[in-house]
Amino acid sequence: MIPKRAICLLSGGLDSATCLAIARHDGFENYCLSFDYGQRHRLELEAAARVAEHLKAAEHKIIAIDLRAFGGSALTSDMDVPKQRSAAEMGNGIPVTYVPARNTIFLSFALAYAEVRNASDIFIGVNAIDYSGYPDCRPEFIEAFERMANLATKAGVEGRSRISIRAPLIRMSKSDIVRAAIALGVDLSLTHSCYDPDPQGRPCGHCDSCLLRRKGFDEAGVSDPALK
Amino acid sequence: MIPKRAICLLSGGLDSATCLAIARHDGFENYCLSFDYGQRHRLELEAAARVAEHLKAAEHKIIAIDLRAFGGSALTSDMDVPKQRSAAEMGNGIPVTYVPARNTIFLSFALAYAEVRNASDIFIGVNAIDYSGYPDCRPEFIEAFERMANLATKAGVEGRSRISIRAPLIRMSKSDIVRAAIALGVDLSLTHSCYDPDPQGRPCGHCDSCLLRRKGFDEAGVSDPALK
Numbered sequence: 001m002i003p004k005r006a007i008c009l010l011s012g013g014l015d016s017a018t019c020l021a022i023a024r025h026d027g028f029e030n031y032c033l034s035f036d037y038g039q040r041h042r043l044e045l046e047a048a049a050r051v052a053e054h055l056k057a058a059e060h061k062i063i064a065i066d067l068r069a070f071g072g073s074a075l076t077s078d079m080d081v082p083k084q085r086s087a088a089e090m091g092n093g094i095p096v097t098y099v100p101a102r103n104t105i106f107l108s109f110a111l112a113y114a115e116v117r118n119a120s121d122i123f124i125g126v127n128a129i130d131y132s133g134y135p136d137c138r139p140e141f142i143e144a145f146e147r148m149a150n151l152a153t154k155a156g157v158e159g160r161s162r163i164s165i166r167a168p169l170i171r172m173s174k175s176d177i178v179r180a181a182i183a184l185g186v187d188l189s190l191t192h193s194c195y196d197p198d199p200q201g202r203p204c205g206h207c208d209s210c211l212l213r214r215k216g217f218d219e220a221g222v223s224d225p226a227l228k
Numbered sequence: 229m230i231p232k233r234a235i236c237l238l239s240g241g242l243d244s245a246t247c248l249a250i251a252r253h254d255g256f257e258n259y260c261l262s263f264d265y266g267q268r269h270r271l272e273l274e275a276a277a278r279v280a281e282h283l284k285a286a287e288h289k290i291i292a293i294d295l296r297a298f299g300g301s302a303l304t305s306d307m308d309v310p311k312q313r314s315a316a317e318m319g320n321g322i323p324v325t326y327v328p329a330r331n332t333i334f335l336s337f338a339l340a341y342a343e344v345r346n347a348s349d350i351f352i353g354v355n356a357i358d359y360s361g362y363p364d365c366r367p368e369f370i371e372a373f374e375r376m377a378n379l380a381t382k383a384g385v386e387g388r389s390r391i392s393i394r395a396p397l398i399r400m401s402k403s404d405i406v407r408a409a410i411a412l413g414v415d416l417s418l419t420h421s422c423y424d425p426d427p428q429g430r431p432c433g434h435c436d437s438c439l440l441r442r443k444g445f446d447e448a449g450v451s452d453p454a455l456k
Contacts, residue, residue: 065293070344101340104380108336112329116298136380144376151369152332 003029005119006166007110008057010034012047013193014213015169018177019125020055021184022168031117032060033110037067037099043201047192054187059117063109067099103136104145107165111149114163122149127169127177142167174216182222189225203227231257233347234394235338236285238262240275241421242441243397246405247353248283249412250396259345260288261338265295265327271429275420282418287345291337295327312434331364332373335393339377342391350377355397355405370395402444410450417453431455 006028008020023030034048045062052060103126110122126137135141146165153163169177181188193213194203203210203226217224234256236248251258262276273290280288331354338350354365363369374393381391397405409416421441422431431438431454445452 061297063294063297066291067340069289069291070341099340100343100382101336101380104339104376105333105336108329108333111332112295112327113298115328135382138379141376141379144372144379148332148369148372148376151366151372152329152364154328154363 003027004121005029005031005058005117006121006123007114007117007119008032008123009106009110009125010048010052010057010060011125012044012049012051012191013125013209014174014181014188014191014216015125015127015177016048017051017055017125017186017188017191018181018184019123019169020051020057021181021186023121023123023166024055025184028121028123030055030057030123031113031119032057033106033113034060034062035106035109036062036064037102043192043197047190050190051186054190061113065105065109067102067105070100101136103134103141107145107149111153111163115153120162121164121166123166123168125169126167127172127174129171129173137170139167139170142170173219174212175219178216178220178222182220187225191226193226231255232349233257233259233286233345234349234351235342235345235347236260236351237334237338237353238276238280238285238288239353240272240277240279240419241353241437242402242409242416242419242444243353243355243405244276245279245283245353245414245416245419246409246412247351247397248279248285249409249414251349251351251394252283253412256349256351258283258285258351259341259347260285261334261341262288262290263334263337264290264292265330271420271425275418278418279414282415289341293333293337295330295333298328312439329364331362331369335373335377339381339391343381348390349392349394351394351396353397354395355400355402357399357401365398367395367398370398401447402440403447406444406448406450410448415453419454421454 004027006023008023008030010016010020010032011034020030020032032052034045036045049060107122107124114122128138142165146163149163149165193209195207195209196204198204232255234251236251236258238244238248238260239262248258248260260280262273264273277288335350335352342350356366370393377391377393421437423435423437424432426432
């Protein structure tokens with residue numbers, strides 16, 4: 001039997017690694033997609049490559065896109081990454097680490113990849129519970145993207161198949177995600193989440209991404225193997 | 229009074245040039261966006277730069293994206309571009325010149341650019357009458373993209389403004405487009421439409437794009453200044 005194929009967006013962080021492990025557990029043959037988008041460091045892409053290999057992806061592509069051409073985000077410019085924000089601050093408004101239309105752009109490339117590889121499903125590790133307040137992490141965005149995708153593609157028009165956008169983490173807490181990753185055998189020491197690591201690649205411990213990750217491990221009652 | 233800002237997708241062809249002229253006529257200050265996506269020739273991008281200058285765009289950005297990484301289209305690989313297809317053939321199925329998810333990707337970048345420049349409108353010169361049968365040129369796709377875009381962005385979430393995706397050519401025939409371009413003073417000798425020009429940059433005259441362009445000029449009863 002030919003396995004169903006999925007495109008998995010893979011940043012190399014905790015969430016996308018867990019999402020890929022869920023896709024694998026669901027029986028998909030996985031085609032992973034990462035982006036070199038002018039983020040401040042290459043560690044994310046190295047982590048993504050390690051995770052793709054660890055979780056037996058059929059293919060891993062890295063697409064270079066120049067989001068710096070537009071500016072507008074602390075992750076793709078020389079703005080400071082904010083530190084030590086409380087949960088209330090993260091829940092209140094959209095931070096400067098937001099990259100304009102990033103998930104829309106990433107999912108659009110995943111849609112192209114899905115068409116070329118005849119994949120029926122696209123997995124994205126967005127999360128609307130313990131998150132930074134980005135608009136493109138919400139369930140209503142994912143649903144609207146799926147609807148659009150089915151009007152945009154050959155398969156949709158010819159009635160051959162439907163594209164499903166799957167966001168299995170969207171209603172999970174960070175500790176749920178840590179527990180799911182461990183249950184699925186993900187080696188979390190391979191993942192990298194920090195927005196602003198030091199020159200040796202160690203996580204800063206204070207950006208939104210580090211704080212959310214620590215909260216997840218703390219609440220799950222396990223230590224973070226990436227900090228050893 | 230501060231003029232309204234629009235992002236205009238600009239390929240350098242007849243349709244996108246006319247679309248930009250309509251945006252200008254409607255009073256928008258225009259931020260043009262073109263893509264270097266591994267198309268077979270650079271003439272499109274040179275034409276886009278000439279058209280942006282001619283129609284007084286406030287800015288013109290060219291974003292490099294590697295659609296060749298996926299393959300799957302005659303426009304981004306070494307497949308042959310089909311020639312001399314009839315209108316019936318063009319209306320029947322999706323041709324090999326279709327680039328997977330291309331308009332979805334292009335509009336996603338336009339959405340990022342709109343967020344950064346505070347533009348309220350995105351213009352795209354798609355056409356669902358005299359066209360090649362691409363799924364992402366249809367009104368229902370444009371509407372679904374607009375709906376998704378308003379869930380994807382800061383402005384949408386914060387209720388500050390709505391993004392409108394405008395496709396003013398979508399129900400026009402090619403001859404309507406030629407007539408509109410002439411009425412708006414567009415110098416059509418600057419535009420380039422061919423998928424497969426010769427080494428000197430002359431249009432092949434036989435690809436879908438050349439055939440549709442010729443039909444438009446013929447039906448409008450004017451000669452094509454780009455063929456002189």
